[in-house]
Amino acid sequence: MVNEVFKGMLSGKSIIRELSEYATERGKEIGYENVFDFSLGNPSVPAAQEYADEIIRMHEEDNPMAIHGYSPSLGNTAVRTAVAESLKERFGVDYETKHIFMTSGAAGALAHALRAVTKPGDEVITFAPFFPEYTPYVKFTGCELKVVPANTADFQINVDAFIEMLNPNVQAVLINTPNNPSGIVYSQETLRTLAGILEEKQREYGHDIFLISDEPYREIVFDGKEVPYPSKYYDNTLSCYSFSKSLSLPGERIGYVAVNPLATDADILAIIMGQISRGIGHNCPSSSVQLGVMKCLDLTSDLTVYERNMNLLYDALTRLGFEVVRPGGTFYIFPKALEEDANAFCMKAKEYDLILVPADNFGCPGYFRMAYCIDTEKVERSIPVFEKFVREQYPEALA
Amino acid sequence: MVNEVFKGMLSGKSIIRELSEYATERGKEIGYENVFDFSLGNPSVPAAQEYADEIIRMHEEDNPMAIHGYSPSLGNTAVRTAVAESLKERFGVDYETKHIFMTSGAAGALAHALRAVTKPGDEVITFAPFFPEYTPYVKFTGCELKVVPANTADFQINVDAFIEMLNPNVQAVLINTPNNPSGIVYSQETLRTLAGILEEKQREYGHDIFLISDEPYREIVFDGKEVPYPSKYYDNTLSCYSFSKSLSLPGERIGYVAVNPLATDADILAIIMGQISRGIGHNCPSSSVQLGVMKCLDLTSDLTVYERNMNLLYDALTRLGFEVVRPGGTFYIFPKALEEDANAFCMKAKEYDLILVPADNFGCPGYFRMAYCIDTEKVERSIPVFEKFVREQYPEALA
Numbered sequence: 001m002v003n004e005v006f007k008g009m010l011s012g013k014s015i016i017r018e019l020s021e022y023a024t025e026r027g028k029e030i031g032y033e034n035v036f037d038f039s040l041g042n043p044s045v046p047a048a049q050e051y052a053d054e055i056i057r058m059h060e061e062d063n064p065m066a067i068h069g070y071s072p073s074l075g076n077t078a079v080r081t082a083v084a085e086s087l088k089e090r091f092g093v094d095y096e097t098k099h100i101f102m103t104s105g106a107a108g109a110l111a112h113a114l115r116a117v118t119k120p121g122d123e124v125i126t127f128a129p130f131f132p133e134y135t136p137y138v139k140f141t142g143c144e145l146k147v148v149p150a151n152t153a154d155f156q157i158n159v160d161a162f163i164e165m166l167n168p169n170v171q172a173v174l175i176n177t178p179n180n181p182s183g184i185v186y187s188q189e190t191l192r193t194l195a196g197i198l199e200e201k202q203r204e205y206g207h208d209i210f211l212i213s214d215e216p217y218r219e220i221v222f223d224g225k226e227v228p229y230p231s232k233y234y235d236n237t238l239s240c241y242s243f244s245k246s247l248s249l250p251g252e253r254i255g256y257v258a259v260n261p262l263a264t265d266a267d268i269l270a271i272i273m274g275q276i277s278r279g280i281g282h283n284c285p286s287s288s289v290q291l292g293v294m295k296c297l298d299l300t301s302d303l304t305v306y307e308r309n310m311n312l313l314y315d316a317l318t319r320l321g322f323e324v325v326r327p328g329g330t331f332y333i334f335p336k337a338l339e340e341d342a343n344a345f346c347m348k349a350k351e352y353d354l355i356l357v358p359a360d361n362f363g364c365p366g367y368f369r370m371a372y373c374i375d376t377e378k379v380e381r382s383i384p385v386f387e388k389f390v391r392e393q394y395p396e397a398l399a
Numbered sequence: 400m401v402n403e404v405f406k407g408m409l410s411g412k413s414i415i416r417e418l419s420e421y422a423t424e425r426g427k428e429i430g431y432e433n434v435f436d437f438s439l440g441n442p443s444v445p446a447a448q449e450y451a452d453e454i455i456r457m458h459e460e461d462n463p464m465a466i467h468g469y470s471p472s473l474g475n476t477a478v479r480t481a482v483a484e485s486l487k488e489r490f491g492v493d494y495e496t497k498h499i500f501m502t503s504g505a506a507g508a509l510a511h512a513l514r515a516v517t518k519p520g521d522e523v524i525t526f527a528p529f530f531p532e533y534t535p536y537v538k539f540t541g542c543e544l545k546v547v548p549a550n551t552a553d554f555q556i557n558v559d560a561f562i563e564m565l566n567p568n569v570q571a572v573l574i575n576t577p578n579n580p581s582g583i584v585y586s587q588e589t590l591r592t593l594a595g596i597l598e599e600k601q602r603e604y605g606h607d608i609f610l611i612s613d614e615p616y617r618e619i620v621f622d623g624k625e626v627p628y629p630s631k632y633y634d635n636t637l638s639c640y641s642f643s644k645s646l647s648l649p650g651e652r653i654g655y656v657a658v659n660p661l662a663t664d665a666d667i668l669a670i671i672m673g674q675i676s677r678g679i680g681h682n683c684p685s686s687s688v689q690l691g692v693m694k695c696l697d698l699t700s701d702l703t704v705y706e707r708n709m710n711l712l713y714d715a716l717t718r719l720g721f722e723v724v725r726p727g728g729t730f731y732i733f734p735k736a737l738e739e740d741a742n743a744f745c746m747k748a749k750e751y752d753l754i755l756v757p758a759d760n761f762g763c764p765g766y767f768r769m770a771y772c773i774d775t776e777k778v779e780r781s782i783p784v785f786e787k788f789v790r791e792q793y794p795e796a797l798a
Contacts, residue, residue, distance in 0.1 A: 001570060001607050002664045003518050006671045046463040055687075059455050064445040070649045104503065104682060111680020119402050133677060140678025171400060208400050250469045251686025265401045268409065272401065275408045278532060279539025280679040281510020283503060287650025288454075289685050 023355045036382040037355045038370035043248040045301045054295040071287040073274040075102025079290045086297040091229040101270040104253040106216045109240035112273040117210040122171040128363030150364045155184040168205040178217040181369035182334040183327025188228045195234035211237040219246035221329035222307045235262035248301040252289045306331040309372040309379045316383045321397030331373040338394040352389040422754045435781040436754045437769035442647040444700045453694040470686040472673040474501025478689045485696040490628040500669040503652040505615045508639035511672040516609040521570040527762030549763045554583040567604040577616040580768035581733040582726025587627045594633035607663045610636040618645035620728035621706045634661035647700040651688045705730045708771040708778045715782045719789045720796035730772040737793040751788040
């Protein structure tokens with residue numbers, strides 16, 4: 001019979017997808033250029049040209065069996081080696097080939113990393129605001145996702161609430177920096193504090209607690225800064241990466257898990273993830289896509305548009321009376337709504353063709369997310385509309 | 400902590416992989432051309448040229464965002480429509496777009512199809528001989544895999560044993576035609592009998608029993624015959640396909656599930672599989688690979704080498720006294736070993752650099768599998784070696 005659990009999920013449609021579909025429909029009525037669609041985190045800059053060049057070259061010149069043959073279950077060995085070397089050079093962590101497991105994007109990376117270090121019934125902790133897909137990701141491992149409430153002052157972590165939530169049943173902690181939806185980059189201090197707490201609790205509980213670090217926005221960072229690399233701060237770290245945002249290849253489903261060489265069982269964790277693949281039907285990302293990204297490991301698409309858009313929006317929102325923490329990276333900004341109910345706020349904005357996502361599902365009621373991976377010209381045109389919306393609906397904010 | 404279940408699996412290495420690794424190592428000693436490696440089912444003919452041409456064209460001409468953007472979670476809509484139309488035209492089943500779910504190869508297809516129609520604790524029945532990976536595929540859904548013993552007379556299904564094994568706890572039946580490892584194509588009669596039994600049992604138990612049909616070898620069929628299409632015989636069928644063998648693209652991980660339009664919940668099963676994806680981290684095959692195969696749906700690589708190799712081996716094995724059912728398709732042949740213990744038989748063959756896979760893991764002790772997706776020239780050279788092996792080790796077979 002058709003599985004009732006999954007059937008039941010069909011009614012719980014994603015608010016992001018619903019708003020995005022609305023924006024598309026509305027675009028058919030008034031022209032999509034007139035819909036200020038900030039709903040979806042779909043990269044708006046073209047893929048790196050070097051990627052296309054390499055794909056064309058290999059399909060013209062290389063032996064088809066070498067391009068399209070079965071990749072080993074942990075990923076193409078040359079690609080894994082190249083990833084290890086690139087990370088080692090960049091972050092100073094001594095990765096070797098055996099620490100890298102190639103995956104279908106960050107979703108695939110998280111699916112394997114979570115299963116590798118938990119068993120059904122365990123608890124996994126994450127921090128609000130968080131990407132809503134973490135809920136199904138964790139739920140289908142059989143674990144329970146516990147959410148530490150947001151620290152809305154700066155969207156670093158809420159240390160006291162975190163410590164209170166820890167217990168011997170917690171086997172993994174899931175972080176995301178730079179963060180979707182807040183755009184915040186965890187500071188060195190945050191990572192040091194987190195590591196210190198986890199080390200202490202490992203000793204106290206007598207078992208490992210793994211840090212699963214979701215890093216698809218690692219390369220989208222502003223003001224010329226570097227993102228502190230979580231694995232440098234805590235040995236039991238599994239770094240989950242995707243090339244979706246850095247190379248603008250979200251549809252290609254390509255990423256990896258990098259196991260910290262000092263983690264418990266570091267030498268076998270990638271092999272364990274290979275076993276997990278047999279059960280969940282993953283069996284490696286595309287062989288040619290693996291070879292393509294191997295040539296672009298230290299490149300990115302031209303990501304400058306995101307910083308330009310962020311500055312425009314941050315200035316405008318601040319001027320309009322919004323409470324908003326300035327993003328350090330990503331292509332999201334996360335202001336507080338101008339009324340308590342962010343859903344009601346976003347419904348009103350929709351009347352102005354401003355498509356904003358209320359953050360209840362991100363574990364942070366009262367806030368909303370804007371994805372500004374759109375053309376700068378459209379961001380510029382959205383600002384007077386935003387102004388009109390606030391002036392008409394929330395005049396007190398402008399006072 | 401590292402998951403002990405998966406850690407425990409590390410010792411249970413696949414015999415196929417072990418033999419294949421041995422063959423590679425041995426090749427370094429004596430030259431791989433001198434190792435008669437029949438271990439791995441890796442296609443030996445190049446990918447269809449039309450596929451490479453289309454990949455090159457799109458990377459040269461198309462908008463990168465259209466090629467590499469997020470694909471909807473059920474797959475690119477145009478690709479799904481094209482698959483539905485191609486199947487409808489070819490097999491006369493009235494598929495529409497909504498019945499197609501794009502997957503990462505057949506492994507991904509089976510992972511989703513199994514989860515969609517079972518729940519943990521259910522039973523799934525398959526027929527020996529069977530592809531050993533079915534064991535982890537089913538195990539990690541939480542279901543139990545029951546295996547109907549082989550009908551070694553012709554490797555069609557063992558009807559009596561099947562009926563005896565059925566009970567109200569069985570929610571799905573998993574078949575594979577053309578079959579890995581036997582090479583046998585299920586006859587129309589077999590499929591009609593199977594359908595009749597399942598229809599009767601559905602009525603008796605008062606619930607659906609889904610037929611999950613694994614069909615990666617559908618296009619590799621001999622003597623100019625057509626493979627009877629299981630979904631034509633039984634409404635509650637989910638056809639699981641991969642382009643790995645027909646287009647020689649195993650590393651690209653591209654396939655689909657086609658839901659029979661007359662199946663229970665046919666209109667929502669693909670959507671349910673989309674929900675399952677969120678839990679197991681699959682999230683679609685590569686967007687560019689989907690677009691590439693869309694141009695090749697009714698094409699295949701040049702597959703004639705497989706039939707040529709089969710005929711050479713079938714004639715030789717028969718002449719040497721082997722009991723062997725002539726394959727109707729695939730690139731496998733499945734003879735009875737010349738002693739009761741097929742492991743011992745294959746170990747002796749290894750001394751002659753004949754790499755054969757004993758079939759205990761395929762649920763059929765006493766038999767062995769040969770994958771003849773290798774150059775015909777090598778198949779030809781293997782025959783005198785086979786003859787020497789049999790003459791020296793099993794002279795009574797030649798009598």
